[in-house]
Amino acid sequence: MSQIELPKVYNPQDFEDRLYKFWLKNDLFSPKGEGEPFVVAIPPPNVTGVLHMGHGLNNSLQDALVRYWRMKGRPTLWVPGTDHAGIATQQVVERRLQKEGKTRHDLGREKFVALTWKVKEEHHAIISQQLKKIGASLDWSRERFTLDEGLSRAVRQVFVTLYERDLIYKGRYLVNWDPEAQTAISDDEVEHKEVAGFLYHIKYPFADGSGFVQLATTRPETLLGDVAVAVHPSDERYTGLVGKMLKLPVADREIPLIADPFVDKEFGTGAVKITPAHDPNDFEAGRRNNLPQINILNPDGTLGPNVPERYRGLTGPQARKKMVQELTDLGLFVEAVPHKHMVGHAQRSGAVVEPYLSEQWFVRMKPLADKAMQALREDQIRFFPKRYENTYTNWMENIRDWCISRQLWWGHQIPVWTCGDCGHVHVKMDTPNTCEKCSSKTLKQDEDVLDTWFSSWLWPFSTLGWPELTPDLAKFYPTTAVVTAYDIIFFWVARMVMAGMEFTGKAPFRDIYMTPLVRDKQGRKMSKSLGNGIDPLDIVNEFGADALKFTMVYLSAQGQDINLDKEGFKLGSKFANKIWNASRYLLMNIPDEGVLPAGQIQKNDVDRWIEGRLNATIRNVDEAMANYRYNDVGHAVYDFFWNDFCDWYIEATKLEFNAGAERKRQAVSKLVLVLEESLRLLHPFLSFITEEIYQQLPGHAFSLVTAPYPVADPARDDASVASQFLALQELVRGIRTLRSEFTIPPEKDIEVVVGLDAGYAHSKFLKAHRDLAALFTGAEGLSFGDQGNKPAGAVTVVGKGFESYVLVRDIIDVPKEKEKLKKTIEKTSGYVLSVEKKLSNQAFVASAPVEIVEGERTKLLEAKENLERLTAYLEELEG
């Protein structure tokens, strides 16, 4: 009899891919219409890998956000793209070569880069596929890549501009060196980890043989680069000794004992060795004291030409062992004390970072940071949750210059050309052919490439066409929001604000939503090495993309990391299943004549109730979405659909279904209306299933993607019906509980008389819905009477304003009932006492707001009434 039949079992595989293609084919993800746009640029995934759960979360939340605002009618654009991820990608390719026993140098720069492009294509294909699988409503026509032509021009433009503004400089400094990747890295790319090492105490003899200076170091092998030993100027232990020469053991050089206030007198012996080329402090101390810099390392971290022959080529640990041995032999080694200290590791390669002296390009960050701080001060940007402002501010205030050159091949080659003849330096947008000074043709471009983040920080505007003044840039910049994990604030978010302010004069986005981090059930970070990661595609395959997205939305509380395992996604899949089945039920009950036109629909109390609930839900969703409170959104729609719509409304309409074809048609028509609106409400959070069902709805529009989002309508609020329905629910729940507690089987019809209090406000409503109450409680003959008029042999269920007498003399267990009553009495009288105490407190009555006091009075009255009835009944049972 039904016109429409959904498959019996909810199987997302059957339609998710099909629907994504449908959306794409009809260009539903490109911005439409007029008004204030809503724009998000995707945090570009690295082309190195595949998407992990962090991306699953992040893109689910972005998709929810974007779909919501798109349905709200704003021209909405979500820009897709990927990041070339300099070091990471180059490493992937180098490892592949390594398996063939080759290095990138065997190929040469050009071939290596070409090969890397191929690898990029492979990963890019996987990543795009994954994003489509999870349903991301990205505008693929605007996809970008940080190394594509347009973005490369943006990068050059920025480099040249910064150079011209004297915000970029080149210099020989101590930088963080990744000996594995053999490149400089920025401070932010160094991760400090605690390492258990030793503090080696050693002695340096004075050159004149007049004794020793004892000092301590964690890295004895760096002795070979020592150029002095420093003590504090006011350290009395060394009075008269400063200026004397020490004989540096093993290296056989003489170095001075100097005084410098940076030395901590309290630490150890108060003497510290100075190794300017291998320690940031020493570097500064060396400059202050005009000391030489001796670089003892090769780029790969082994010891280099400036050390004694027998040390050359040794790795750090090897050299350390040898050094300790030699010092021991010389009688200069004192002891090695176990010592925990922080050691920098390269974020990408994991190698121990070496402070390394080299010539690099830097960005002067202070002026940029000032503008970025200004953006926050002026409220151009807002953090969600707000507390991340601290992280941002703290970083900005302690900003250091940014080392942007990388000794890699994969990336934007630095747009600097040096004349081979006159040495003139050209910093240009376009590759120059001749030297502008001496017309020489021998121009050589700087070999290095730029840090990956040097292109990422331009992302919000470079993806829209900057530096060209494209229509997209004019229309969609600045963007609305950036959604990303909080561990990327420094690398990306803060720098994007800097770049936006510097190059466009505007913050690149208004809202910064920091997503939680997804962790495993034990709260550990998901990682390859622990094997505790969850592949978002596994989730999609097993539970569906909607389960993935809804679960993420439901669990994303502000600033709270999410701990979960695969099982956790059942939350979403169960909800989707519920939606499926409820919809299937409604659709299969649409009569052949179809649903009624709007004009013929007549609404009753229950319809008004569900509309009020729907209205309240819409309001909650709007409020929560505006504040990026995803978990609130998830709970609001879940509770509405499951508890209100399915458990009460659909159940209630079963009464109508049994009351003849006409009334059934009325009921189904109204159900379809509520379902239709619910699907629109749910679509941003469960996009596929809602669209699949929506497409089956009579009179549906083209697609949910572009359907209008439900709007809260004050005319649909009905406070009266809301409170009346609550009374009905109270009545029903009371009787259900009683049935359950006395284990009365559902099929057993019970006799119930509801005794209404004379002045009870909801008497009329309850009487009008007698049939509903009967249906919900399984008491066919449910009737109404006066309160207190309890039939013999009945058990009482006490409500607020009524009591239900259930005739179950033959069924019930009298002692059990007495027990239950006593318990309730105890609870109620405790409550009465606490409220009485509160109300007898003069201070409370005097200072609390009137409505609070009134509320307490009402509560007390109700509780007292209940208590009286309960007590009376207990007496009766006993007597």
Next chain:
RNA sequence: GGACGAAUAGCUCAGUUGGUUAGAGCGGCUGCUUUACACGCAGCGGGUCGGGGGUUCGAAUCCCUCUUCGUCCACCA
């Protein structure tokens, strides 16, 4: 050494500006093939809101302090 976060039911967590008899999901228990859904329905049990002080008429919520975890930042050799 700084900064921030967390501690609430057996588990994972909500609880927005202080005002309910503190909630959800999962798990547990009881009963149900009840016109879609057992990925279900109905019901039940379970918490001195980490400890201790304080402010307030009133604190899970604000302040102080302690304990335990976690994260970020920081050049103590």
